[in-house]
Amino acid sequence: MNFRDIVPAAAWQDLVARGRRRSYRRGAHVLRQGESAGSVIALTEGIVKVIQVAENGETLTLTLRGPGEVLGEMGAILDRRRSATVKAVSACVGHVLPAHAFRGYLDRHRLSSEVYRLAVDRMQENERLRADFVRLAPPARIARILAHLTKEIGRPVEDGVLVELGMPREELAAMAAMSRSSAVPVLSGLQAAGVLTLGRGHVIVRDPARLDIAAGGSGEPASGGV
CATH class of the missing domain: 1.10.10.10 (Winged helix-like DNA-binding domain superfamily/Winged helix DNA-binding domain)
Known part of the structure; x- marks a missing residue:
């Protein structure tokens, strides 16, 4: 389940329409861990991977995301630096929206609770998976x-x-x-x-x-x- 799955179709289209279209070549950095969360990206084409870099420099791919995803949303909502790096696995197209505009979009469509719920669900799923690996x-x-x-x-x-x-x-x-x-x-x-x-x-x-x-x-x- 991704962002597009939990919002009305009209709300997704509104988000895409408000963003600035940008293309990313395969292997390009879409977001970087540690940078300021000044924008979000609505992904409409392609696949990206989410990576975390540990203090010792080791990297771990956490998951892959596809069209219909919003990237960088929690950093923008909480005004925190990026917690992970996102790289394009294939050629991608995203629609970039400033963080303040995204927060206004969530208020306008009354979607804040849905976004938080999606984030919590994913966190719990990740915890279950890591526990299962034991x-x-x-x-x-x-x-x-x-x-x-x-x-x-x-x-x-x-x-x-x-x-x-x-x-x-x-x-x-x-x-x-x-x-x-x-x-x-x-x-x-x-x-x-x-x-x-x-x-x-x-x-x-x-x-x-x-x-x-x-x-x-x-x-x-x-x-x-x-």
Whole structure:
């Protein structure tokens, strides 16, 4: 579920219309962790990844977001610096709105409570996922991450659901708190079982129901906010 899913269609269109259209090439920084939250971006095309950088310089990809998402909303609402970096996984189009204008937009459409609820839901989902990683076996961890990404950014295609990852296998493995050497056999096993097909920078999930079963049955998503 993203921002567009929780607001009326007219409210989403109003947000897009008020923003300044901007294109981002693949690999470009859309938002940077630590910078002032002076604007929000309504994403209308493409996929982005949300990354957090630790004090020791290590990076972790938290999640991927797709069209219909608003990026940087909590920083703008709370007047805090960005808590994560957002990079374009594919060519993207966003509509940039100043933070003060976004706050006025929320008041005008009476959407503040919905935005907070979405943020809290994602935080709780993330906490559940991290707790599950303590008890889940490695195969279920990678399946859980893939199940989340399928629901978050999956796009139906003729032979399944296309998930544009735009990241190397070791980065996907790190999302599941695994090493690349541990994740690759799991991915190969899921492919051999006909659950998914691996491609360069993407996967095609052929059987989402079986992927949910491999993930422990629920496919609870991970989350990251900016």
